[in-house]
Amino acid sequence: MQSKFPDFFLRPMALVLPVVLTLSACSVGPDYQAPAPLSASHFNALASDTGSTPQASAINPQWWKTFNDPQLDNLISRAIAGNLSLQQAVMRIAASRQQVNQARGAWFPGASGNLxxxxxxxxxxxxxxxxxxxxxxxxxxxxxxxxxxxxxxxxxxxxxxxxxxxxxDLWGKVRRQVEMAQAQQQQNIENRNDALVSLEAEVARTYLQLRGAQAITRTIETQIEVARQTLALTQSLQRNGLSPLTDVENARAQLGSLQAQLPQYQSQVRQAMNGLAVLLGNMPGMLDAELASDKALPALPAHVAVGIPATLARRRPDVRAAEARLHAATANIGVSVAQMFPxxxxxxxxxxxxxxxxxxxxxxxxxxxxxxxxxxPLFQGGRLVSSVRLARADQAAAALGYRQTVLTALQDVENALVSYHADQQRVAGLSDTVAAQQSAFELARDSYSKGLSNFIGVLDAQRQLAQTRQQLVSARMQTSVDLVALYKALGGGWEPYQHVQLPEFPLFGAAVRG
Missing domain, CATH: 2.20.200.10 (Outer membrane efflux proteins (OEP))
Structure with missing residues (x-):
């Protein structure tokens, strides 16, 4: 027994099919157009006449290597492999990939069997x-x-x-949904890159603060030793009747003041080591043995490559994420418009x-x-029209958000250049001040030991020298931190780490435990 399809059905289908295929090639809604690139050729605060000089050349993707500190390089590599926040960003990329697959699934027929x-x-x-x-x-x-x-x-x-x-998909609704899902996936990729840049900068900043706190600790310990020698000198002079007891007590008070400053910086050292351990995905205290030995602050590079503003928008992950957000919002207009058609x-x-x-x-x-x-859709109470207008409003907000992100990126770079230049000048000035105060202290102490001046001059010279030494070390540390902030503002550091292994989750079985 044979069953034939009726001719009265096949003939209309033969006429409708070419029309359907033609309509399925179109997509309603606006096509995405990339924003215009920046026209500025250089940064305003690029000029520098002292110390480490910024230059309009291509930046180093692994900028932390310019500090020439193997331990810092090792810590950043381990942080990239073990940081939990960065791994969460990778999970969001994996989730967005499945959202793209879900959107693509609407292209295909659905079939099911029933018994x-x-x-x-x-x-x-x-x-x-x-x-x-x-x-x-x-x-x-x-x-x-x-x-x-x-x-x-x-x-x-x-x-x-x-x-x-x-x-x-006559009006391209599915194609726009896939386009939107792909843009959202790209946004999650850029968010992960932004998290990577922030992680690298945070590890470098914390490491430099650790070395800075250790350097200030050493400076205070040196001043404590000098204060002990001064106390011993006043005690010797007082025993010989050449100095009053008040000089001894003043020297003892100066020593106690310096000793009271020491715990503050020792706690900063411990806190920095704990912060680095957590950034690497470890328990606090696990890096104490590795980082406890003092090391000098890394030297600044002779030249700092900062590129040009025209490349900043293509390099900073937050700007790239804002552009992907704008792309997704533009595609969503097409989705909402397609809902108004049959x-x-x-x-x-x-x-x-x-x-x-x-x-x-x-x-x-x-x-x-x-x-x-x-x-x-004959009548929906204005819901579909409002959906289109809502999508257009979201797209306009995303366009403004992109422009604001670009302006903020330029501001970050300009401010970082200003801070870096200003702190280098401050270091130069404090270096001269320390040299002068060191000579003044030695002269005052020599004069006092010979009975040519009173002890007040010695105390003032010693106090000023101790304060200026601490300020100099703090300024050097801040200058290094400023350089890290500049590299972060430039957005480099994610390019070498784009081959991310996304996890494949099983369909059945237990969930991941916390």
Whole structure:
């Protein structure tokens, strides 16, 4: 037994199919256009006449290596591998990849299989009685009464079928959804790159603060030793009747003041080591043995490559993320516009159905249905129009957000250049001041030991020297931190680490434990 599709159905389908294929190639809504690049050729605060000089050349993607500190290089490499916040950003990339796959799935038909066994009472007896069928059978053909009774009894219905449906993407709604999902995935990638740049800068900043706190600690310890020598000198002079007891007490007070400053910087050392351990994904204290030995602050590079503003927007991950956000918002306009147009879907069903399970393999038990369906949004209470206007408002806000992000990026670089230049000048000035105060202290102490001046001059010279030495070390540390802030503002450091292994999660099994 053969089953043929009716000609009256196939002929219209042959006419409609070319139209459907033509419409499926279009996408409503605006196409995304990348923002215009920056036109500035140099940074305003680029000029520098002292120390480490910024230059308009290509930046080093591994900028921390300009400090020439192998331990810093090692800490940053370990942080990239072990930092938990960075791993969370990678998980968000993995999730967005699945969102892209979900959006692409709408391109394809959906199919399902069904098996069903039901016990049914169709209620046929009531219909027959209400129409007088039983009375007519009793009068005209009573021999068929038993046959009629058998038709009204409950039956077992066995059915198996395959169902398929396919919504044609006539207006590009699915294509815009895929475009939006891909842009959102790119945004998550750039967010991860931004987190990577921030991590590298935070590790470098904390490491430099650690070395700075250690250097200040050494400076205070040196001043404490000098204060002890001064105390011993005043005690010797007092025993010989050459100095009053007040000089001894003043010297002892100066020593105690210096000793009181020491715990503050010792706690900063411990806190910095704890911070580095957590940045590397370890428990606090696990790096104490590795970092406890004092090391000098790394020297600044002779030249600092900062590039030009025109390349900043293509390099900073937060600007790239803002552009991806703008791209997603633009694609969402097309999604909302497509909802205002008719939807065309094709659906079909084929199966077998019988009250006798052994007869299901007989062709006469088959059934099918297929055909197109059109859904036209005639009235939605303004919901679809508002959806389009909402999408356009979001896109306009994303465009403004992109411009604001670019301006903030330029401001960050300019401010970092200003701070870096100013702190280098401060270091130069404090270096000269320390040299002068060191000479003044030595002269005052020599004069006091010879009885040519009072002890007040010695105390003032010693106090000023101790304060200026601490300021000099702090200024050197701040200058190094300023350089880290400049590199972070420039947005470099993510380029060598783009080959990220995304996890493959199982469909079944236990969830990841915290």
């Amino acid at each position: 069903q066994v039901t016990r049914q009472q169709p209620g046929l007896k009531g219909e027959l009685e209400s129409n007088g069928v039983y009375d007519q059978v009793e009068q005209n053909a009573p021999q068929y009464r038993s046959t009629l009774d058998s038709l009204t009894k409950p039956v077992n219905l066995y059915q198996g079928s395959f169902d398929a449906s396919w919504e044609l 939807d065309l879907s094709l659906s079909g069903q084929f199966g077998v159905r019988n009250t006798d399970a052994s007869y299901l393999d007989n062709w006469s038990s088959h059934f099918y249905s297929f055909g197109p369906a059109v859904s036209l």
